[in-house]
Amino acid sequence: MVEIDLGSLSVDDILKILSSVGYIADRRIAIAVYLAIRLEKPLLVEGEPGCGKTELAKALAKALGTELIRLQCYEGLDASKALYEWDYPRQLIAIRLLEGSSKPEDIEREIYSEKYLLKRPLLRAALSKGPLPPVLLIDEIDRADEEFEALLLEFLSEFQITIPELGTMRASRKPIVILTSNRTREVGDGLRRRCLYLYISYPDRDRELEIVRRKIPDIPDRLAQEVVDAVRIMRSIDGIAKKPGISETIEWARALKELGYRELSSEAIRLTLSVILKLPEDMEKIDPQEILSKIKR
Amino acid sequence: MREINLENIVDFIRLLRYSGFRVGLSEDIDVGRAIIGIYRFSSSIKAINDLREVLRIILVKNPDQYEVFDKLFDRFWLYGDPLEERAERRVEVRIIREEGSLDPVSRFLSIYSPLEVRGRTPREISIDGRARHTIRRAIRMLRRRLSTEPGVRMRISSRGRLDFPLSYREALSTFGEVIRLRRSRRKISRSHFVFLIDVSGSMEDSWESIARLLKSIRGFPIGSYEVFLFSTGIIRATENIVEGEVAIKRILAESGVWGSGTRIGEALDRLIKEYRKFIGRTSVVIIVSDGWDLGDLDLLDRSLSALRGSVRRILWLSPYAGKKGFAPETACLRIAIKHVDSILPADILHNISILRRYLRSIR
Numbered sequence: 080m081v082e083i084d085l086g087s088l089s090v091d092d093i094l095k096i097l098s099s100v101g102y103i104a105d106r107r108i109a110i111a112v113y114l115a116i117r118l119e120k121p122l123l124v125e126g127e128p129g130c131g132k133t134e135l136a137k138a139l140a141k142a143l144g145t146e147l148i149r150l151q152c153y154e155g156l157d158a159s160k161a162l163y164e165w166d167y168p169r170q171l172i173a174i175r176l177l178e179g180s181s182k183p184e185d186i187e188r189e190i191y192s193e194k195y196l197l198k199r200p201l202l203r204a205a206l207s208k209g210p211l212p213p214v215l216l217i218d219e220i221d222r223a224d225e226e227f228e229a230l231l232l233e234f235l236s237e238f239q240i241t242i243p244e245l246g247t248m249r250a251s252r253k254p255i256v257i258l259t260s261n262r263t264r265e266v267g268d269g270l271r272r273r274c275l276y277l278y279i280s281y282p283d284r285d286r287e288l289e290i291v292r293r294k295i296p297d298i299p300d301r302l303a304q305e306v307v308d309a310v311r312i313m314r315s316i317d318g319i320a321k322k323p324g325i326s327e328t329i330e331w332a333r334a335l336k337e338l339g340y341r342e343l344s345s346e347a348i349r350l351t352l353s354v355i356l357k358l359p360e361d362m363e364k365i366d367p368q369e370i371l372s373k374i375k376r
Numbered sequence: 377m378r379e380i381n382l383e384n385i386v387d388f389i390r391l392l393r394y395s396g397f398r399v400g401l402s403e404d405i406d407v408g409r410a411i412i413g414i415y416r417f418s419s420s421i422k423a424i425n426d427l428r429e430v431l432r433i434i435l436v437k438n439p440d441q442y443e444v445f446d447k448l449f450d451r452f453w454l455y456g457d458p459l460e461e462r463a464e465r466r467v468e469v470r471i472i473r474e475e476g477s478l479d480p481v482s483r484f485l486s487i488y489s490p491l492e493v494r495g496r497t498p499r500e501i502s503i504d505g506r507a508r509h510t511i512r513r514a515i516r517m518l519r520r521r522l523s524t525e526p527g528v529r530m531r532i533s534s535r536g537r538l539d540f541p542l543s544y545r546e547a548l549s550t551f552g553e554v555i556r557l558r559r560s561r562r563k564i565s566r567s568h569f570v571f572l573i574d575v576s577g578s579m580e581d582s583w584e585s586i587a588r589l590l591k592s593i594r595g596f597p598i599g600s601y602e603v604f605l606f607s608t609g610i611i612r613a614t615e616n617i618v619e620g621e622v623a624i625k626r627i628l629a630e631s632g633v634w635g636s637g638t639r640i641g642e643a644l645d646r647l648i649k650e651y652r653k654f655i656g657r658t659s660v661v662i663i664v665s666d667g668w669d670l671g672d673l674d675l676l677d678r679s680l681s682a683l684r685g686s687v688r689r690i691l692w693l694s695p696y697a698g699k700k701g702f703a704p705e706t707a708c709l710r711i712a713i714k715h716v717d718s719i720l721p722a723d724i725l726h727n728i729s730i731l732r733r734y735l736r737s738i739r
Contacts (some may be wrong), residue, residue, distance in 0.1 A: 117414045118406055167544060171552040184540035259597025262618075267475070269504060270398060271437040278439040281670075319614075358438045 083143055085116055085211065102131070102138035103282075103290045111277040112139060121235050121256035123220075123271060126279035129324015132259040136216035142325055146213040148254070150200035152223035158230055164197045165190075191244040202240055204248035215253045220270075229268050232282040248353040281314060284297055287328060294329045298336050300301065306332045306347075308374045310355065316364055323355045331355040345371055378453050380427055385411055388452050390403045392435060392445070399435050406434050407724060424453055429589040431689035440620050498575075498625065498634055503588045507726070511592035514725045519567045519600075521735050524658035524688045527565030536561030547600030570655050570687070571657040572647065575628065577628065582695045582722060584733060589725060590624055595619055602654045606643035607636040614650055614661060630694055639671030644679035648686070666695050669708035680715040690715065693722040698730070 083096070093109040104112075114133070115122035124132045140147035150161055171189040177186045181224045193356045198206065204215040217231070232239065238250040260266050260318060282290065291298065313319060323331075334354045340347045348367035355363050378384050385407060387612070391398050410430050428449050436445050530539065541562040547554040571593065575588055593601060594617050603613045611631045616623040628634035655661070661683065669676065685691060692712055696702050699720030706711050713719060720736075723731050 106426075107429050107433075110426060111433045114410055114414075114430065118409060120406065165546065166523055172550075173546075174552050178630075250388075264597045268398075268437075272398075272402070274437075275433050276437045277433055278442070 083211065085143075089111065097135075097138050097140035100138050100141045102133070102134060102142075103161065103286055103293060105286060108135065108277065108279065111275060114275055116255055118275070119253045121258055121274045123258045123260065123266065124259045124277045124279060125266075125275035127281060127322060127324060128261050130279045130281060131325055132279055133216065134326075135216055136214050136218075136257040139257070140214035141269045141354070142217075143211055143214070143255075145211040145255075146207060146209055148200050148204045148207070148214060150218045152217065152221075152227070154222060154224060156223045156227050157197070157236055158314070160347045161199050161201050161227070161230070162234075163199055163202045163242060166195045166232055170195050182312075193245065196242070196245070198356060201234055202248065204236075204254040204256075205238055205240060205248060207250075209252065210265060212252050215256065216370040217256065217258040219261060220258045220266055225267060229272050232269050232273065234318050238340065243332050280357070281311075282325065284308070284311060287311075287325060290325060291329060291332050293356045295333055295336060298332055299341045301334060301342045302340060305333060305374050306335065309343060309348065309370050312370050312373050313355065313365065319356070319361050321356065321358050321361060327355045332356050343371060378456050380411070380481055382412060384430075384453075388449075391452055391726070397435065397445070398439065403435055407431065410434060411580050415580075426561070427453070429506065440622075442498045454671060464483065465576065468625055478575075484496045490549070495683065498583050498587065498628060503591050507588055508592050510728060511588060511594065511725050514731050515569075515592065515596065516729055517728070517731060517735065518660075518725075519569065520565065520571070521738070522660050522689060523564050523567045524660065525564065525566040525568060526562035529563045529565060530560040531563045532558060533561045534559055548561070563733075566600065568599075568656060568659045570659045570661045571601065571603045572610075572643075572661060572663045572665075574607065574638060574640070574663075575605045575634050575637045578668045579695070580635060582664075582666070585695075585722060585726060590617060591621065594620070602651075602659075604643075604651065605631075605633050607633045608639050608649075609633055610643040610646050610651075612654065613652075613660075614738045615687060616716060636664070638669050640665060640712055641671045641673065641676030643686065645675055648679060648682050655687055657684075657686070661687050661690045662693060663690065663712075663716070664693045666707040667692075667704070667706045669706070673707055673711060677714075680712060684715045689717050692716045693724060694719055695722040695723040698723065700727050 088104065090109045090113045093112050094104060094106065097104045097109065097112075111122055111124075112292045114120070123349045124135060126132055136149075137147055140267060173190050173195070174186060177189060181189070201213065204213050209216075218232075220228070235256065239247055239255050258266075258270075281287070284307060291307060295303070306328060310323050310331070314322045331351060331354045333353050335343070335347055336345070336349070345367040348365070348370060350362040350367060352362050352367075356365065360375075386404075387409065389399055389404060395398070406633070407430075411427075415426070415458065416431055416616070432445060436442060464516060508664070530536075533538075536559040539558045542558045542560060543554055543556070545558075546558060551688065571589075575583075577585065579586065590603070590613075593603060598614075598618060601614070601657075602619050605611050605613050607629065609631065611627060611633055613624060613627055616627045628735075680690075692701075694704075694709070697704075697719050704710060704719055716736070720734060726732060
């Protein structure tokens with residue numbers, strides 16, 4: 080792979096390289112990525128589930144040929160899972176092995192060396208040594224506690240981590256940081272203000288169709304169009320709790336193609352509805368015949 | 377079309393600030409770096425569209441503000457409106473009864489009519505960061521103090537389950553020798569709040585504080601709260617809270633609950649019968665209402681009694697409570713006081729010191 084010079088990338092270049100790895104971005108997304116790289120600021124991406132937020136980080140890492148470091152957030156996530164942790168079992172074994180043959184201070188020096196440090200994603204991103212900075216994906220930040228957000232504030236402003244036993248470790252260059260959120264809770268103002276902000280909504284019809292065609296190259300054209308139209312109709316139905324995202328559109332199109340359908344039919348929708356809608360109450364709201372009639376209209 | 381240069385950009389940022397956007401100095405600097413140092417623009421339409429995106433990405437941190445931002449952007453950059461700064465005005469309106477106008481009783485009945493009034497929407501209320509922060513902090517304090525459900529974190533407890541990681545971590549202080557096995561169990565740190573908010577005509581004067589409360593609830597984890605709005609009927613508005621202000625106004629207009637009369641008993645009865653699955657044994661119910669009720673008082677008594685038996689705690693927030701001369705003497709509040717844990721001032725969520733006093737008073 081040709082090495083990319085981040086300093087000379089333009090917005091159009093970003094559109095091209097993302098497209099080359101199968102991520103069809105609009106200009107707005109490309110500008111956000113461009114600014115995140117050039118201003119060296121974290122990019123907070125919010126939007127409906129399944130709209131390609133996580134995929135953006137993955138595609139960017141792949142397009143740049145750099146490492147993707149992912150931190151999946153969840154309630155209760157703390158510094159030991161995000162930054163670093165000492166490898167306690169190995170330290171215990173080392174203590175036992177060195178007992179008797181070494182002085183206590185030597186044992187202490189040994190067990191608190193980098194060898195026994197478990198580097199978690201944030202520390203790994205800070206210390207990454209590749210030719211290009213890694214892409215650090217902090218996924219679903221809205222699931223983490225507010226205390227963790229405070230910890231992130233510190234890391235994202237200084238890109239350094241202090242380990243009392245070893246000292247301060249500072250990133251020699253800033254990773255490209257992408258945070259995603261499904262807005263299940265509001266991310267704090269402090270973190271928002273430190274980030275660039277991008278809201279990704281469902282793509283327009285043409286872009287969604289292009290994405291389906293790119294992901295499933297041999298899909299019959301009529302099927303691709305009807306799937307995209309049907310999904311757009313389902314999204315607009317009032318009361319659908321879990322609206323289908325792009326990933327569901329792709330999965331549904333793939334399922335229909337694998338089952339040998341060349342166009343949508345009432346039976347095809349009924350049989351494969353569980354691929355696109357994940358809640359029984361949502362499925363009850365779908366009338367395949369009505370959707371078909373709207374598509375064919 | 378305005379020329380893209382640093383001066384105009386600074387003016388545009390001032391316009392945003394004036395319009396209520398929170399734009400700090402660091403964002404100013406980022407825009408400057410992006411525009412001048414990195415992204416060189418000509419004054420073409422494409423450049424204007426790119427500029428819109430750049431400014432939006434750096435300056436707007438909430439999609440609910442996109443529409444306002446776009447309007448301001450068009451006004452400033454495309455139509456070249458000058459930057460106007462107007463002093464903020466407050467208008468005080470007093471209603472003076474004139475000869476021939478409704479007498480107070482007729483006026484009372486027109487406001488507290490038990491009929492639904494469809495299509496009306498409440499007025500726009502903005503909330504600044506400080507007020508939002510205060511309400512969110514108050515809710516967090518209440519959630520912590522009134523927590524009823526186990527959370528993720530563990531606490532040492534002799535009646536808990538064996539906690540090996542904790543035991544081994546502690547053993548580090550004794551050179552790896554495990555002296556005692558620790559037990560722990562989940563800390564009771566979560567709570568499920570059910571807000572029942574009266575949006576009838578008599579609560580119109582309290583709309584500002586209700587709107588602020590609704591906007592502040594939005595950031596809490598989905599599933600940790602439920603919101604119902606009631607007057608003559610009751611609607612579940614939890615999903616609309618998540619969607620944002622426009623969705624709240626839409627549901628208020630469509631359902632007809634906004635500005636209608638008050639039938640608290642019937643609303644609570646429907647809550648228990650139709651929305652049972654959204655309330656549980658560990659729920660803390662917060663009713664925000666002035667207690668002016670023209671509904672069936674026996675039904676109110678029965679419904680509150682049933683609700684009392686189904687949830688952990690009921691708090692009643694009244695806009696009049698805590699004010700000089702207040703006593704729960706309306707028929708509704710006299711019934712309520714038998715069933716609820718406390719009748720508190722509605723200000724309690726807007727004023728941390730009142731909340732602290734209350735929290736100190738409970739076990």
